[in-house]
Amino acid sequence: MKFENSLEFARKLDSEDKIAKYRNEFIFPKVDGKEVIYFVGNSLGLQPKTARDYVDEIMQDWANLGVEGHFYSEKPWWDYHERFAEKLAKIVGANPSEVTVMNTLTVNLHLLMISFYRPSGKRFKIICEEKAFPSDQYMIASQVRVHGFDPSEAIIEIKKRDGENIFRTGDVLKKISEVGEECALVLIGGVNYYSGQVFDMEKITSAGHEVGAMVGWDLAHAAGNVELKLSEWNVDFAAWCSYKYMNSGPGNASGCFINRKYHNKKDLPRLEGWWGHNKERRFLMEPEFLPEPNANAWQISNAPVLALAPYLASLEMFDEVGMPALIEKRNKIVTYLEFILQDIDKQIDSTFEVITPSKQEERGTQLSVFLHGKGREVFNYLMKNGVYIDWREPNVIRLAPAPFYCSYEDIYNFGQIMKKAILNS
Structure with a gap:
């Protein structure tokens, strides 16, 4: 045109x-x-007009039902988060069982690294991009220190060439190959927050797996923005915030993807809480943790439904369009x-x-x-x-x-x- x-x-x-x-x-x-001319959907999306209605519905249920709102409201609170799975799965290219919503982005990345950053022997290094979003930098460095490693040795940054503004895919793949069997995890932002560059997530994921590493993605600037095929690309895990392109409100809940090959693994390390316990047995208050057979096994606490309500309002439009x-x-x-x-x-x-x-x-x-x-x-x-x-x-x-x-x-x-x-x- x-x-x-x-x-x-x-x-x-x-x-x-x-x-x-x-x-x-x-x-x-x-x-x-x-x-205004609003060009900051990459920082905070606008408020959907329906968001207030979704919040008010919960406020009314709380007023009229009290604690019984967990089970007898129109959208019962105890499984409120389950309404997100199918809609989010379409957005990120996943099976509904591989998607859940909980906590906030950096919290979820920390929780997922408990499961997927498992350094052993000489395999302890993490590959990320140079000048990643600061929260990711802090998170990765702190995880490395928790495992007793020096960030200057354990964190390998992929760099742009001198005088260039974007990362070259070939350079990323070359660095993964060079680190090789010392690489425990590749964790990169799917869309670089500074330049807006979209990484070739399929090729990078494949390259990480070829050297035996886990591969995860921070999709803060990707979810609701670019085409994602997390299941098809065989990504191990991913997380994203909801308040940018998905218009859920400031600092709101984060979505998570956990590849289904890790479901039903009782021996997989993770931080556990009762909302990740088998839904059918949750209120039996059993002493031994029995994980949900899907991504909800990584849930810790009951869903913050007042926060989730605006997110659900926005996702209804995503599902429609x-x-x-x-x-x-x-x-x-x-x-x-x-x-x-x-x-x-x-x-x-x-x-x-x-x-x-x-x-x-x-x-x-x-x-x-x-x-x-x-x-x-x-x-x-x-x-x-x-x-x-x-x-x-x-x-x-x-x-x-x-x-x-x-x-x-x-x-x-x-x-x-x-x-x-x-x-x-």
């Missing part, structure tokens, strides 16, 4: 958008009485955003550089833009004028037009404001 940098053309694209109506299902913040439709729009709207940036570059002596891969298969919703020169001034101008984006040091703004609620008119209007921001800074 030949794009145009015009309001008329943007509105034409919106008129042809099959999922445009879902924009009206979200609540937008306002600046000076006008809805489907990832193929979201990805189709994502590809088109991000390509249009890239075109608008390139057109601005032609019009003025610009001071920015897109550092996200240009290949569609290597990126999701996010474009990261390195602002040379007066970057912070550009960021401040955009925010002041109703464009919500985020800033990452040293000089990057991240633009993430989530397909559920961002429009092509948003993209055009952003371009006009961006041009003024550069000229006025």
